Amino acid sequence: MPKTIRFKLNGQTKSLTSDRERMLLWVLRTDYELTGTKYGCGEGFCGACTVLVDHEAIRSCQYPIEDVDGREVITIEGLSKNGKLHPLQQAFIEHDALQCGFCTPGMILSAYALLHKKPDPSRKEIIEHMEDNLCRCSAYNRIVPAIQDAAQKLRGGS
Amino acid sequence: MNSKDARDDTLNIDFYDIEPSLPLSRREFLKLAGGGILILFSTNDIFALPERSGQRQFSRQLPDDFNAFLRIGEDGRVACFTGKIEMGQGVITSLAQMLADELEVALDSVDMVMGDTDLCPWDMGTFGSRTTRFFGPPLRAAAAEARAVLLELAAEFFKVSPDQLQAKEGHVVSKTQMQKKVSYAQLSQGQRIARRLKKEAILKKASDFTIAGKPVLRRDAEEKVTGKAKFAGDIRKPGMLYARILRPPAHDAKLVSVDTSGAKAFKGAQIIENKDMIAVLHTDPESAEAALKKIKAKFDTPESKLDENTIFDHLLGVAPEPSVLSEGGDLTTGEQLCQKMVEKKYLDGYVAHAPIETHTATAMVKDGKATIWPSTQTPFPLKDQAARALSFPAENVRIIPPFVGGGFGGKTANQQAIEAATLAKLTGKPVQVAWTRGEEFFYDTFRPAAIVKIKAGVNGEGRIRLWDYQVYFAGQRGAQHYYDIPHHRTTAYGQGWTAGPGTHPFATGAWRAPSNNTNVFARESHIDILAAAAGIDPLEFRLKNLKDKKMLRVLKTAADKFGWKPGKAPSGRGCGIACGIDAGTYVAHMAEVEVNKSSGQVQVKRVVCAQDMGLSINPAGATIQIEGCITMGLGYALTEDVRFKGGEILDLNFDTYEIPRFSWMPKIETIIIDDKEAAPQGGGEPPIICMGAVIANAVFDAVGARVLQLPLTPSRIKSELA
Numbered sequence: 001m002p003k004t005i006r007f008k009l010n011g012q013t014k015s016l017t018s019d020r021e022r023m024l025l026w027v028l029r030t031d032y033e034l035t036g037t038k039y040g041c042g043e044g045f046c047g048a049c050t051v052l053v054d055h056e057a058i059r060s061c062q063y064p065i066e067d068v069d070g071r072e073v074i075t076i077e078g079l080s081k082n083g084k085l086h087p088l089q090q091a092f093i094e095h096d097a098l099q100c101g102f103c104t105p106g107m108i109l110s111a112y113a114l115l116h117k118k119p120d121p122s123r124k125e126i127i128e129h130m131e132d133n134l135c136r137c138s139a140y141n142r143i144v145p146a147i148q149d150a151a152q153k154l155r156g157g158s
Numbered sequence: 159m160n161s162k163d164a165r166d167d168t169l170n171i172d173f174y175d176i177e178p179s180l181p182l183s184r185r186e187f188l189k190l191a192g193g194g195i196l197i198l199f200s201t202n203d204i205f206a207l208p209e210r211s212g213q214r215q216f217s218r219q220l221p222d223d224f225n226a227f228l229r230i231g232e233d234g235r236v237a238c239f240t241g242k243i244e245m246g247q248g249v250i251t252s253l254a255q256m257l258a259d260e261l262e263v264a265l266d267s268v269d270m271v272m273g274d275t276d277l278c279p280w281d282m283g284t285f286g287s288r289t290t291r292f293f294g295p296p297l298r299a300a301a302a303e304a305r306a307v308l309l310e311l312a313a314e315f316f317k318v319s320p321d322q323l324q325a326k327e328g329h330v331v332s333k334t335q336m337q338k339k340v341s342y343a344q345l346s347q348g349q350r351i352a353r354r355l356k357k358e359a360i361l362k363k364a365s366d367f368t369i370a371g372k373p374v375l376r377r378d379a380e381e382k383v384t385g386k387a388k389f390a391g392d393i394r395k396p397g398m399l400y401a402r403i404l405r406p407p408a409h410d411a412k413l414v415s416v417d418t419s420g421a422k423a424f425k426g427a428q429i430i431e432n433k434d435m436i437a438v439l440h441t442d443p444e445s446a447e448a449a450l451k452k453i454k455a456k457f458d459t460p461e462s463k464l465d466e467n468t469i470f471d472h473l474l475g476v477a478p479e480p481s482v483l484s485e486g487g488d489l490t491t492g493e494q495l496c497q498k499m500v501e502k503k504y505l506d507g508y509v510a511h512a513p514i515e516t517h518t519a520t521a522m523v524k525d526g527k528a529t530i531w532p533s534t535q536t537p538f539p540l541k542d543q544a545a546r547a548l549s550f551p552a553e554n555v556r557i558i559p560p561f562v563g564g565g566f567g568g569k570t571a572n573q574q575a576i577e578a579a580t581l582a583k584l585t586g587k588p589v590q591v592a593w594t595r596g597e598e599f600f601y602d603t604f605r606p607a608a609i610v611k612i613k614a615g616v617n618g619e620g621r622i623r624l625w626d627y628q629v630y631f632a633g634q635r636g637a638q639h640y641y642d643i644p645h646h647r648t649t650a651y652g653q654g655w656t657a658g659p660g661t662h663p664f665a666t667g668a669w670r671a672p673s674n675n676t677n678v679f680a681r682e683s684h685i686d687i688l689a690a691a692a693g694i695d696p697l698e699f700r701l702k703n704l705k706d707k708k709m710l711r712v713l714k715t716a717a718d719k720f721g722w723k724p725g726k727a728p729s730g731r732g733c734g735i736a737c738g739i740d741a742g743t744y745v746a747h748m749a750e751v752e753v754n755k756s757s758g759q760v761q762v763k764r765v766v767c768a769q770d771m772g773l774s775i776n777p778a779g780a781t782i783q784i785e786g787c788i789t790m791g792l793g794y795a796l797t798e799d800v801r802f803k804g805g806e807i808l809d810l811n812f813d814t815y816e817i818p819r820f821s822w823m824p825k826i827e828t829i830i831i832d833d834k835e836a837a838p839q840g841g842g843e844p845p846i847i848c849m850g851a852v853i854a855n856a857v858f859d860a861v862g863a864r865v866l867q868l869p870l871t872p873s874r875i876k877s878e879l880a
């Protein structure tokens with residue numbers, strides 16, 4: 001039975017009809033050509049495919065498209081507003097918190113979800129929240145201060 | 159180091175040692191490159207430059223005309239065309255810095271054109287921490303040459319002698335009359351000048367650098383934080399098909415029977431059966447996967463007793479004839495001088511590269527021409543591989559490497575790119591092959607399992623008098639010791655990191671700082687055991703047995719930063735040392751660990767690394783590479799060990815193959831000894847080589863457990879405690 005799903009994607013309303021189970025990752029990457037969301041492991045272990053659904057970080061490789069019906073999806077492409085980088089994106093640049101950059105969109109969106117829920121997380125809380133996002137280049141010790149810095153900016157500090 | 163020791167830097171392309179197709183002629187390049195000023199140069203030019211760093215041996219010749227060039231365009235922008243690629247190691251930034259500095263232009267007016275085989279001259283590939291070391295000096299010389307051309311043009315323009323002029327911020331200005339000023343853009347307009355780099359190009363002094371040598375943020379960062387950066391899987395072409403390929407369950411499995419009817423019936427699926435390959439293609443990647451699952455295939459897999467435990471005896475049994483890498487004195491005499499002898503065998507398992515981006519390629523074949531967008535460290539060798547696979551002349555194949563999502567030595571074989579190109583030719587449509595994580599583990603060219611046997615001894619004063627070192631299958635890089643030992647021999651069984659049939663049950667290859675991780679683990683563990691046997695503090699023992707000034711300096715620098723307190727191990731404090739040399743760079747690490755005696759779990763609290771890499775071009779980038787190496791190195795030190803049964807790989811994802819994550823992070827402190835008078839050396843690999851040894855030595859210091867096998871798993875630590 002074909003089913004129509006309506007959702008908001010980076011601020012725009014979308015509708016999609018499908019007669020089979022599809023994962024959000026592939027819909028984003030193929031139907032919408034939003035290739036900033038990456039395939040890393042296909043089983044939810046690495047976090048490269050992380051996107052936001054109603055401001056919560058989810059693994060899009062494990063997330064059936066029907067589950068976004070009526071909800072709001074934000075991908076890395078939708079994070080900057082009017083050409084202005086989000087404080088997390090800015091902080092990742094300033095802290096050199098990336099190398100090959102493949103895990104970076106997932107890292108930033110995971111961090112976004114944390115700060116949305118908890119604007120002033122401790123270092124320990126950041127590590128716990130980010131634990132299942134893997135970075136083989138090992139930029140971990142730059143990512144944590146980048147998140148702390150962005151958190152401060154988002155709270156209105158400088 | 160004696161003369162035989164220079165072998166460490168021999169280029170060992172033992173993955174695909176193929177002949178390069180002839181580079182384009184100068185005239186063809188000039189046509190492609192357009193107007194302006196072109197300076198052609200070659201990596202071989204390093205040999206003609208004053209700041210060469212020791213004699214290097216190449217196993218093959220580079221094209222001797224030129225293999226890189228830079229252009230000052232008529233718009234004043236500077237472009238560097240190089241066959242190197244960016245995979246996270248940061249050369250897109252450090253090379254541009256060198257060029258900008260030497261040419262006196264702003265960093266943001268430099269464009270790096272990397273790896274495109276139609277635009278860039280031939281290059282062997284990006285590996286071995288070679289880019290800055292071997293490409294950097296001729297690049298700087300070419301920039302200096304370009305500056306000289308600009309000064310000559312400006313001299314004509316102003317009708318003065320060139321020595322009255324100087325280059326400054328993208329302009330040539332008169333030294334005496336500041337109003338006499340002409341931009342590089344003006345000077346380049348209407349020019350078609352091409353020069354081959356002269357050997358005697360005059361370089362700026364490192365002390366006069368304004369851009370190189372200073373920390374700079376990554377130039378590719380904005381694209382990467384916004385999702386705009388394109389990797390091989392992000393390429394989209396009209397009508398593109400996603401391919402999934404039928405894979406065997408084990409490397410030695412044979413296909414007995416196959417029924418593809420289910421896949422053929424799948425709506426929209428196209429099946430290709432070509433020689434050994436059965437592929438399913440679809441415009442939707444999930445449908446390609448679903449259709450692949452409809453194929454009924456039966457494989458015959460031979461029984462095998464080989465696994466991650468039995469492999470070492472097997473390897474010793476099939477070891478080839480040894481070759482002596484270096485020797486001095488006489489081993490029997492050495493043994494007689496020793497008061498205490500220690501003989502040990504060290505083991506190291508298979509380790510995966512596991513980049514987060516799996517091997518991926520998008521390919522298009524049209525009108526007898528192929529274009530491939532691959533994740534690869536070796537675009538030019540791929541051009542030739544693809545030409546042979548497609549039966550096309552090499553000039554009809556173009557490789558355009560997008561960003562690479564991590565390589566670590568693992569993206570050099572290009573199997574996925576050949577698969578994509580073959581399928582694109584057979585279907586007549588653009589095809590993308592993106593390996594699943596399982597395929598990535600299965601076809602990875604693992605760091606080889608290896609054995610090191612060491613017999614060594616110290617005299618009554620704690621001086622090492624005998625060193626007999628035998629390495630099996632790890633490879634030679636870093637095998638030779640740097641201690642002051644009169645009677646020594648270093649022997650290698652097996653060259654490089656690959657071996658003949660019947661050795662490893664699957665492919666092996668270069669893994670970040672190949673050979674050296676295993677060699678340093680064995681050597682530096684053994685040095686610590688000797689120190690303990692002699693009853694001497696491990697740092698003092700090393701300083702006492704070293705004459706190499708650079709090594710002494712990095713060790714002392716690390717010890718100062720770490721606050722090393724002398725004591726005989728095991729002291730209970732959990733502090734360890736290790737040092738080594740890789741890609742011309744000296745490193746010394748100190749670590750502090752906590753070991754839970756009941757669980758055997760190790761938490762690394764702190765790692766200090768002192769590194770002497772000669773002149774550091776981008777200290778910020780080099781620091782990031784050190785941090786990355788330290789953290790990545792925790793994986794092979796503590797958990798990473800590919801489990802297998804014969805040719806079947808049992809670890810196929812990150813649930814069982816554990817790589818470092820956020821909670822593992824130690825406090826990392828780095829010191830780069832910036833030797834401005836010395837040639838720049840490698841930075842992307844050296845700081846990983848000590849990680850096995852420094853953790854093993856710290857674990858011993860913490861709880862007295864001497865583990866002789868990597869990784870240092872809880873069970874191995876506990877069994878040494880019992």
